[in-house]
Amino acid sequence: LAADLLAMKAGEVSEVMETFRTGYFLIDTPGQMELFTFRESSRVVIDAFGREDSALVYLNDPALVKTASGMISSVLLSATALFRHVIPFVNVLSKSDLLSPEELETIVKWSLDPLELYDALMQDAATPKTLLDVEFFKSMETIGVYRKLLPVSSEASTGFEDVYSQVQLTFEGGDDLRPD
Template identity: 30%
Template sequence: MKTIFVSGTAGSGKSLLTSKLLDYYARNGAFAAILNLDPGVDNMPYTCDIDVRDYVDYVSIMQQYELGPNGAMVMANDLIASKIDEIQNDVNKVNPDYLIVDTPGQIELFAYRSSGRFIVDNISTEEKTNIFLFDGSLITSPVNFVSIALLATSIRLRLNLPTINVLTKTDLIGDKLRNILQWSTNLKTLENAIGNETDGDTYTLTTNILRGLNLGGFAQGLIPISNLTGEGFGNLEGALSRILNLGEEVEG
């Protein structure tokens, strides 16, 4: 059993990508299952095999402890960590080839609290990786691109997992797609774009962050995908296989 965490900013398409990955593996003869880690989600584009809402009732927490939505989400996510043995038992009963984990919409609740890292470390499977989603609609400017790249690097540091960076909503950003892909592979091109858009302190700060990311090995490119058309899923699966299966890809 291999585990794939799906992370990214709110609205970046995590749940939809999760459902598309499930479909992709099913079409290619692999048994995949989904673990939902978001206790506050209402509707999902898939049927959960393991659902933390079966263990933690977000609305009841809010009412019982007189908490606001954010406070209840924090408590709910910490309570989920206390249920990790039960969650693992349910995962073992399903026993898929691939466990796809849809993380909470509020990424800071999962990645930056100790409970999130605890969950990552204590889901017991052979290999693990993380897909971080770059929301194409958010990174059409070079400064925004660097900001999300910094977040992606921070999440990678927090979760301590090999990470695949994916560009979503490629069908919505038109001509900007070419620019984004160039920025992700050619740091000089990105630095020039920053210079054309900014000056002063913003330019200095952004380029310093960029150079730090480059030293950290960020410049590995993005895998563009479309949840609408399915374009790019073969490349994504290939990247997953290089991490999870030592390069042996799922055969169609």
């Protein structure tokens, strides 16, 4: 698998990275989430690049988070990655340009205010799945994994400054490393 190959070559990749004069690297890990998150190779890669200088940027799929239930599922998936690696974490809504302005506004509102998401969940029909979503929601709020989503679009070139700012806040207390 690509994740295992990256782990085996992480030292070499790290040496090449050191030749660049930049404050940050954004590395898109190979494959789907489970191929990186649940394999030992992910820990090897993070440790090789410097665990103390690493953060996860978790990409939430816009199609999944359009519904309250989907949002709960996505937050659970991101929490799994957070618990597995225990490093700073940025929650990103990828491909936000695929959403209508109304959908984007609703999703961001849900990510900023858990009660908005809870209200949306309660509007769904009372099924066993809805009850499970409500219980997951309560648990996520209790353990503190509920995080703001930062909308990003490579098509529209939007949101990257917000991700950069969040990384700056995490590692530099908000001070900008850029000389400009």
